Amino acid sequence: MKVIFEKSVPGRRGVRPARQEGCPPPEIGPRLLRDRPAELPELSELDVVRHFTELSRRNFGVDNGFYPLGSCTMKYNPKMAEQIAGYAGFSSLHPLLPQLPRGEMLVQGALAVLYEIDLALREICGMAAFTLQPLAGAHGELTGAMIIAAYHRDRGNRRTTILIPDSAHGTNPASAAIAGFEVQVIPSDSSGYMDVEALRAALNERVAGLMLTNPNTLGLFDPHIRQIADLVHSVDGLMYYDGANLNPLLGRCRPGDMGFDIVHVNLHKTFATPHGGGGPGAGPVGVGEKLVKYLPISLVGERPDGSYFLDYDRPNSIGYIAPFYGNFGVILRAYAYLLALGREGLRRVADNATLNANYVSEKLRPHYDLPYGGICKHECVFSARRQAEHGVRALDVAKALIDRGFHPPTVYFPLTVPEAMMIEPTETESKETLDAFIEAMIEIARLAETKPEAITRCPTSTVVGRLDEARAARQPDLASLK
Amino acid sequence: MPYIANTPEQQEAMLRQIGRSMEELFSDIPPDLRSPGLNIPPGLAEQEVRNRLASIAARNKVDLISFLGGGFYDHFIPAAVPALVSRSEFYTAYTPYQPEISQGVLQAIYEYQSAICRLTDMEVANASLYDGGTALYEAIMMALRITERPRIVVDDTVSPIYRTMIRTYTGNLGIELVETRSRGGLPDREELRRHINDRTAAVAVQNPNFFGCLDEFSDLSDLAHRHGALVIASCYPISLGLVKTPGAMGADIVVGEGQSLGIALSFGGPYLGFMATRRQYVRKMPGRVVGRTVDGQGRQGFVLTLQTREQHIRREKATSNICTNEGLCALTALVYLSLLGKQGLVEVATTCAEKASYAGRRLLEIRDVRMRFPRRYYFNEFVLELPVAADRVIRRLLEKGFAAGFPLVRYYPGMENGLLVAVTEKRTKEEIDLFAHVLEVSL
Numbered sequence: 001m002k003v004i005f006e007k008s009v010p011g012r013r014g015v016r017p018a019r020q021e022g023c024p025p026p027e028i029g030p031r032l033l034r035d036r037p038a039e040l041p042e043l044s045e046l047d048v049v050r051h052f053t054e055l056s057r058r059n060f061g062v063d064n065g066f067y068p069l070g071s072c073t074m075k076y077n078p079k080m081a082e083q084i085a086g087y088a089g090f091s092s093l094h095p096l097l098p099q100l101p102r103g104e105m106l107v108q109g110a111l112a113v114l115y116e117i118d119l120a121l122r123e124i125c126g127m128a129a130f131t132l133q134p135l136a137g138a139h140g141e142l143t144g145a146m147i148i149a150a151y152h153r154d155r156g157n158r159r160t161t162i163l164i165p166d167s168a169h170g171t172n173p174a175s176a177a178i179a180g181f182e183v184q185v186i187p188s189d190s191s192g193y194m195d196v197e198a199l200r201a202a203l204n205e206r207v208a209g210l211m212l213t214n215p216n217t218l219g220l221f222d223p224h225i226r227q228i229a230d231l232v233h234s235v236d237g238l239m240y241y242d243g244a245n246l247n248p249l250l251g252r253c254r255p256g257d258m259g260f261d262i263v264h265v266n267l268h269k270t271f272a273t274p275h276g277g278g279g280p281g282a283g284p285v286g287v288g289e290k291l292v293k294y295l296p297i298s299l300v301g302e303r304p305d306g307s308y309f310l311d312y313d314r315p316n317s318i319g320y321i322a323p324f325y326g327n328f329g330v331i332l333r334a335y336a337y338l339l340a341l342g343r344e345g346l347r348r349v350a351d352n353a354t355l356n357a358n359y360v361s362e363k364l365r366p367h368y369d370l371p372y373g374g375i376c377k378h379e380c381v382f383s384a385r386r387q388a389e390h391g392v393r394a395l396d397v398a399k400a401l402i403d404r405g406f407h408p409p410t411v412y413f414p415l416t417v418p419e420a421m422m423i424e425p426t427e428t429e430s431k432e433t434l435d436a437f438i439e440a441m442i443e444i445a446r447l448a449e450t451k452p453e454a455i456t457r458c459p460t461s462t463v464v465g466r467l468d469e470a471r472a473a474r475q476p477d478l479a480s481l482k
Numbered sequence: 483m484p485y486i487a488n489t490p491e492q493q494e495a496m497l498r499q500i501g502r503s504m505e506e507l508f509s510d511i512p513p514d515l516r517s518p519g520l521n522i523p524p525g526l527a528e529q530e531v532r533n534r535l536a537s538i539a540a541r542n543k544v545d546l547i548s549f550l551g552g553g554f555y556d557h558f559i560p561a562a563v564p565a566l567v568s569r570s571e572f573y574t575a576y577t578p579y580q581p582e583i584s585q586g587v588l589q590a591i592y593e594y595q596s597a598i599c600r601l602t603d604m605e606v607a608n609a610s611l612y613d614g615g616t617a618l619y620e621a622i623m624m625a626l627r628i629t630e631r632p633r634i635v636v637d638d639t640v641s642p643i644y645r646t647m648i649r650t651y652t653g654n655l656g657i658e659l660v661e662t663r664s665r666g667g668l669p670d671r672e673e674l675r676r677h678i679n680d681r682t683a684a685v686a687v688q689n690p691n692f693f694g695c696l697d698e699f700s701d702l703s704d705l706a707h708r709h710g711a712l713v714i715a716s717c718y719p720i721s722l723g724l725v726k727t728p729g730a731m732g733a734d735i736v737v738g739e740g741q742s743l744g745i746a747l748s749f750g751g752p753y754l755g756f757m758a759t760r761r762q763y764v765r766k767m768p769g770r771v772v773g774r775t776v777d778g779q780g781r782q783g784f785v786l787t788l789q790t791r792e793q794h795i796r797r798e799k800a801t802s803n804i805c806t807n808e809g810l811c812a813l814t815a816l817v818y819l820s821l822l823g824k825q826g827l828v829e830v831a832t833t834c835a836e837k838a839s840y841a842g843r844r845l846l847e848i849r850d851v852r853m854r855f856p857r858r859y860y861f862n863e864f865v866l867e868l869p870v871a872a873d874r875v876i877r878r879l880l881e882k883g884f885a886a887g888f889p890l891v892r893y894y895p896g897m898e899n900g901l902l903v904a905v906t907e908k909r910t911k912e913e914i915d916l917f918a919h920v921l922e923v924s925l
Contacts (some may be wrong), residue, residue: 001782003583003592003593003595003596004587004593004882005596006670008824009490011596012823013823013825013826014563014600014820014822014823014826015560015821015822015826016826017558017822017826017829017830017907018558018833019829019833019834020836020837020910021835021913022840022911023833023837023840023911024836024839024840024843025836026832026835026836026838026839027653028696028725028859028860028861029696029858029859031726032696032698032725032726032728032859033724033725034722034725034726034727034730035726035730036722037723037802037824037825037828038598038604038722038723038727038824039599039602039824039829040597040601040819040820040822040823040824040827041819041820041823041824042823042824042825043820043823045560045562045821047744048562048566048791048817048821049565049566049672049819050819051792052566052569052590052820053566053569053589053741054741055572055585055587055904056566056569056571056572057571057586058583058585058586058589059571059572059575059583059585059586059587059743060571060575060580060582060583060584061570061571061572061573062573062574062680063570063571063574063576064571064574067576069576069579072576074576075485076485076862077570077573077574078485078528079483080528080531081801082568082573084531084532084535085748086564087535087536088539088544089536089538089539089540089541089544090539090541090542090558090745090748090749091746091747091748092544092747092748093542093544093747093748094550094554094556094749094887095550095747095750095751096552096883096900097543097548097550097885098567099888099889099892100550100876100877100880100885100888100889101873101874101876101877101880102877102880103890104776105543106542106543106880107543107749108541108542108544109538109539109540109541109542110749112538112541113535113538114786122504122520123520123522124520124522135602135612135613135616135751135752136612136804136805136806137805137806138793138803138804138806139612139616139804141652141803142803146650146653146654154686159855160861162816168498168838169794169805170792170793170794170795170796170797170800171793171794171803171805172803173793173798174793174796174797174798174800174802175798175803176701176798177798177799177800178623178803179655180655180656183798184793188539190773193798201597201742201819205579207642208811212849214752216720221510221511222511223511223625223805225512225513225514225515226512226514228765250520251517251519251520252508252511252513252516252517253508253516254517259515265499268806272485272811274573274574274801275573275574275575275577275578275806276569276572276573276574276575276809276810276811276813277573277576277578277584277587277590277809277810277813278575278576278578278587278609278806278807278808278809279752279771279807279808279809279810279811280751280752280806280807280808280809280811281743281806282610298649300867317651318653318712319646319647319649319650319653320643320646320647322613322615322616322647322649322693322750323553323613323614323615323644323647323650323750323751324645324750324751324752325749325750325751326750326751327750327751327752328748328749328750328752329746329748329749329751329752330751332535335535336531336535338522339525339526339531339535340484340485340524340525340526340527340528341483341484341485342522342523342524342525342526343520343521343522343523343524344483344518344519344524344525345483345484345525346522347519347520348483348486349486351484351504351878352488352493352847354499354507354508355488355493355497355504356488356496356498356514358500358502358507359496359499359500361862362499362500362501363499366645374510374798375502375506375509376508377510384587387507390595392832395522398580399582401594402580402582402583407580407583408580408914410547410579411492413794418663425775427485427486428485428486428487429494430487430488431487431488431492431495431496433487433833441813445556459582459583460492462582462583462585462623463582463585463783464582464585464782464783464850465582465776465778465779465780465781466582466777466780467520467581467582467775467777467783467784467785468775468776468777468778469774469785469787471775471776472773472774472775472785472787473787473789473790474708474771476606476764476771476774476787476788477774477775478592478595478606478607478764478771478773478774479592479595479596479599479605479606479607480592480593480596481596481599481600481605481787482600
C-alpha cells in the first residue's frame, strides 16, 4: 500500500478552511516567512478517508478479536466512555481557564471529576492521596522515583540505589535511572518470587527503595509481601508499587495494606481506557500519608461550600511534572468506567480476570511448559521450550496464532522465562473465546511436533509476512522526505 | 455485571474444570491482606452514567468567546478527523509489537514522522512523546547525551509552563540550568553570548515565543554551533504553514505541542509532544520510531525499529523511560494535516495571522492600549499593555462572556498590565469587533 504522500496529486484539495473578507494581510517580515509550503499531501477528503479506512483494516484491536497480550490488560473499552469524552463541556475546555481570576469557577465540572476519581483511587489502592498528572505508567514511575528522592533528601539520607527484581517491566529500571538513581537487580527464587534472602543481603543505608509489581510479571501474587515491605522499611527505604498488574486485585486486596508507600495505576489497563495503538495513557500516582506533601503541583481540594479549587501552595512538592492536570480525557473515561462498575463490579473484574487466566492455564498445561505452576492471578506465563526442540519458537507460536485470528500473547517477557508466552485474557472475554483460543494453541502444539514447517512459515493470512527487522535497523528509512 | 461476558453458570463450570472455588483462586493472598470490600458506591447503568456526566459537564464554562492561547489553541477540527481516528481498529489496539497485524498503525506513524519532518524541515522524527513540555525536556536530555556537556541555556521567552517542568525534572541530575532574560520580547543576544560557552550542551528557544513574537534565530544557531552547542527549537505547528521553519534557521532538535493539529483542548490532555532532529542524532533520540522495510517476498512493510535505544531492551541504560506515548494523538495530527493538505495548512495559518493582525489593529484603536512589544512581528498571538491590571479586565470581560486572554503576571512578575491575546481562525471579524468594543467600555 502506498504511503499517503505518494498518492498526492498537485492542486487537489481536501478540507477548505473558512476565509474571511475584510481582514488585512498579515504584517510579517519576509525574513520570518517560510520560502515554500510544507510538502503535505494534496488529496480530496474522500482520498484521505479511503486511505485511513484502508489503514484501519490493516490493524487489529480489541474490537477485532481476542488480545491476550500479557501485562497490557487488553480488556474491552466501553463505547460509553468515548461518547462522554466528546461532550463539549469537557472537550472544549481550555486548560488555562483556572488561572484566570476566579477561573476555578469556570471549570467546576472538570475539577469535580478529578476530585472524585482521586477519592475512588485512594479507596481502591489504600492510599492517602493521588496526583492525576502523570501522563502514562512510566511517567508515574518517574514521578514516584522523584518523590522517593525528595523524601530522602528531606530526611538527610544519602540514598543512591533503587532495588528492582529481575522480572520487572523495563520501564522500572529506566525510570529509576532517569530520576538519578543506580539500579540494583534482585534475582527471583525457584518459585518465581523475589528472592527474600537476596533482598536482605542487598539492604543497606544506600537503598532508597524497592520497585515491585504484585502480582508479578509471572502472574504470581507474592505471599511474602508484608515481610518484604517490613525489610525495606527497616532501612528507611520506600516501597513502590507498579500498578500494571492491579486488575486481579480490585476489591480483593490493596497495595496500601501490603505495605506500599507509593502506587501508580495505569488507567489504560485496569480502568478500561483505550490504548490508542500506543497511547495516550494515564498513570496517576498515590502515596501514603507521610509522602502527600511531595506530590506534584497542583492538587484539587474541596472548600466548605462544596466548590473545588486547585491547590498550588505546596512548598514541599517535587514541582510540576506535566503542563496541567494530567491526561484529562483519559481520566474522564476511567471515571465513567468506575461509575458504571461500582463496588461490586470492580470485585467481579478481579474475580473474572483471575478465573479466566487460571482456566487458560489449566487447559494449556498439558501442552506447553508452565515453569511456575499453582494458581495465578491476571495472567499465566508458559514457555515454548518443548516446541523449541522441534524448531518452533515462541515467536512462531505467536505468528501461527495470528493466522488463526488471535492477537498473540506477549512473547520473550518476562526475561526470567525462556521462550516466554505471557497470556492475560482479562475479565471481559467469554468462555467461548477462551475455548477457541485454547483449541488453537493445542493445534499449534500438535503441529509443532508433527509438522513444524506449518508453524514456522506463519503468518500467511496477513497483508505482509515477517518483516526484515535487521534491514530496518541497519538502513533506517524513517521518513518519506521531499 | 457490566462488561463481563461469562454467566454465573459458566463461571461455575470453569471453576469445576480448574478444580477450585473462586475463594481458592485468591488463597495466595494472605488472609490479613484480604480486603473486606470497597467503600465506593454501587455501579450505575450506562444511561445513569451519561446523565451524571452530562450534568457535570454543564458545570464547565465553554460558551465563552475565547482569546485564550498560551500554547494551547482553539482551532477548527474537520469532521473527518474524529470520524477516522475513532475507528476502533486504531484506538483499541496496543503498541504495534506484532507488525503483521499492525500495519495500519505502523504505516500511519511512519507517515506522521514524515509529515513532522516536512513541516519542520528536519530529517527524522519519533512516534510522539507525552506533550510539548516533555518533548522539550527530552530534547534537553538528548543534547546532554550527544554533547556530554553539563550546561543548558533556556530563554525566558520559552513557555514558562514548560520551564517549570524542566526545573522539576532536572533538579536531581546535577545539570547547570541557566534561564536567560529576554529583551523587548525576544531572546537578548548579549545575554546569550554571555551564557553560551564550551560547557553548553544546548540553547533552547521557542518560535513564535510565549509572547507571540516571531524571531529569525539563525544568528543564535551560528553562535551555539561555534561553541559546539546544539539548538533546540520549540514551535507551534500551525504557524509553520507560514513561518520560517526551525530547520531552515539551523535548529538541531525541533519539538513542540501538537494539540493545534486537530486535537481537542480537553482541559489539558491528552496532547501530543512531537520531536524531530537531524539524521546523525537518530540513535540518541528518545521514543519509538517506525521504519520502512520489506518482508520475505519483497513487499513493503513497517516495523518498530532502532529499539536498542529503548527501555524494554536497554532497561536502565535506555535513552528514555518512555513506553506508552500519544499514538492516537499522532494519528489525529496526521489525519488533520492530510485533510488540509499543502495549501490548506497555508490558508489556516494565513487566516489566523490575518485575524490576529486585524484584532491587533482594532484593539490598538482603544485609548491607552498599546502593544507591549511594538517592534516585533507576531503570528496569531500578541501582548497588549493595558492601562490597568490585566486581571481586572479579564474578570470584567468574563462577566460579559469573553475569555480576554492570559494575564502575563502569572509567570512574569512586573507585567501586571500585560494581556496575552490569541486569535485563531475560529474567531470571526464580528467577534473581534465586539471584543474590542467590550474591552474599551470595560477599561
